[in-house]
Amino acid sequence: MNDALYRLVYVSRNDIEGDDATMHREIEQILDASRRNNARAGIFGALMFNMRCFAQVLEGPRAVIEDTFERIQHDIRHSNVAVLDFKRVDQCTFAQWSMAYVGADTQAARQFALSTDADFTAETLDAEHIYRLLKAHMFEAACR
Numbered sequence: 001m002n003d004a005l006y007r008l009v010y011v012s013r014n015d016i017e018g019d020d021a022t023m024h025r026e027i028e029q030i031l032d033a034s035r036r037n038n039a040r041a042g043i044f045g046a047l048m049f050n051m052r053c054f055a056q057v058l059e060g061p062r063a064v065i066e067d068t069f070e071r072i073q074h075d076i077r078h079s080n081v082a083v084l085d086f087k088r089v090d091q092c093t094f095a096q097w098s099m100a101y102v103g104a105d106t107q108a109a110r111q112f113a114l115s116t117d118a119d120f121t122a123e124t125l126d127a128e129h130i131y132r133l134l135k136a137h138m139f140e141a142a143c144r
Contacts, residue, residue: 009127012078034099046100085127
């Protein structure tokens with residue numbers, strides 16, 4: 001089925017060097033490019049950043065997500081990219097956002113920080129936990 005929807009959840013280690021201002025500029029560049037490219041490709045999702053790590057949920061057609069994720073993996077601003085989940089879903093949770101953002105100053109990012117230990121191994125991270133954090137944060141933000 002060509003219009004089947006998929007959800008990819010991944011995490012990665014932040015490799016952006018520099019002070020907070022440099023990091024924020026890089027994140028803004030990531031968000032600007034992601035929002036443009038995702039809107040054009042029909043992908044939805046959310047990015048969470050806690051200064052140490054990234055977590056992202058992407059939703060859309062399988063082939064488009066796979067192509068997008070291939071580009072993401074080659075981005076030098078992060079490393080240790082680990083897919084936590086990639087599955088077919090009935091509907092998009094983040095359909096309102098080409099790329100929503102949850103920054104380090106949010107409760108969701110602080111909870112994510114607690115789940116990313118010093119070893120940063122995929123085995124210690126839970127896709128469903130990350131998905132729920134992002135979903136809850138975006139619901140709260142939409143209701144404000």
